Amino acid sequence: MRVTITGAAGFLGRKVAARLALTGKVGARDITAMTLFDMVEPKPPAGAPFPVTCLSGDIANPADCARAVDRDTGVVVHLAAVVSAQAEADFDLGWRVNLDGTRALLEACRASGARPRVVFTSSVATFSGGQDAVIDDATRPVPGNSYGAQKAAGELLIHDYTRKGYIDGVTLRLPTVVVRPGRPNRAASSFASSILREPFLGEEAFLPVPESFALWIASPRAATDWLVHAAALDGKTLGLDRGINPPGLTVTVRDMMLVLQSVGGHAAMRLISRMEDKEVAAIVGAWPARFSDARAKALGFRAHEGLEALVRAFLEDDLAETKAMRA
Ligand SMILES: NC(=O)c1ccc[n+]([C@@H]2O[C@H](COP(=O)([O-])OP(=O)(O)OC[C@H]3O[C@@H](n4cnc5c(N)ncnc54)[C@H](O)[C@@H]3O)[C@@H](O)[C@H]2O)c1
Secondary structure, X not given: OXXXXXXXXXXXXXXXXXXXXXXXXXXXXEOOEEEXXXXXXXXXOOOOOOOEEEEEOOOOOHHHHHHHOOOOEEEEEEOOOOOHHHHHHOHHHHHHHHHHHHHHHHHHHHHHOOOOEEEEEEEHHHOOOHHHOEEOOOOOOOOOOHHHHHHHHHHHHXXXXXXXXXXXXXXXXXXXXXXXXXXXXXXXXXXXXXXXXXXXXXXXXXXXXOOOOEEEEEOHHHHHHHHHHHHXXXXXXXXXXXXXXXXXXXXXXHHHHHHHHHHHHHHHHOOEEEOOOHHHHHHHHOOOOEEOOHHHHHOOOOOOOOHHHXXXXXXXXXXXXXXXXXX
16 A cells, blocks of 8 residues: 655654654555655655655645555545644635645545545644633634634545545644744744753743643654554544544643753753744634543544653654754
8 A cells, every 4th residue: 555645844744754664554554655745855764664756746736646646545644734824924825735735635536546544634723712712522613813724624625525435534633743843933833842942952932922821732753643543543433523633732831841941950941031922822822722532532542641751752852853953
């Protein structure tokens, strides 16, 4: 079976490709080939026990998508996207990449006749209600920004292409993934990674929200586990509702600062400063932080580790690469 990953040069795309190269399997099925697709040409993961084709192309271009999927494609992990603050700043680009791109990919899947499992990465941003909201498996998405609306629209495409039998889709609504290696990106939630990353590099990080602000987060390890688990789920157990809120972690900024102090000491804490950013606060302020994850747990998604383990995993997995990227 071929596995295709879109957005494969990005943060989670590289993690998922590396994980699958290590195991060589999705569930009980052997991976016999992998296609990595991104606007920027992706690099093959080290030590892959199967051939890897690296393609550069535009997800919103149907001809490019057609090259990424074939008759042998059993799994597509769809990660290519324009992230939240960028999608808010550039309305046309957000809809083109996040919705037209998803549709073009699903059309390529349909044309292939392979009926692949498509794992779509939706987001906490499909919901609103902010700090007071508690989201359960039946909560209706009411997005508070364009990125959330684009992801919610993508979820409906996954639903309908699955219902028609063109794909076998699963949507994972990912929390903010923290700590992101490398440099700050254009996600509105970028500060959540910055405050746990920059101080370990001896650099200053800015906090655009108060310490009491709560967020729903996940580690890269947990997000990767969930994406791989979603790729292997039995579609029959899901029924018509293909959207899943995974078991993320609810933390306040203060919780994050306490862990920063316990792992990095006072020197790390001193590198955090408050800086108001009304645009960022408006976007992330709409995102809920409290979720019930009963369905995800019943479907076997692994529970999240604690916050300190998340920070130590960043130091173990990604600090060296982050330093190298900035050298
Ligand atoms: N990281 C998070 O905190 C988080 C949270 C919720 C949802 N998500 C979703 O998960 C997915 C992966 O996130 P990530 O953090 O790895 O993002 P990322 O920005 O690191 O990677 C996205 C990749 O998509 C590629 N891309 C953008 N436009 C493209 C186009 N027109 N054609 C082809 N490729 C294009 C980019 O080059 C990039 O490599 C995204 O869909 C994102 O919306 C991420």
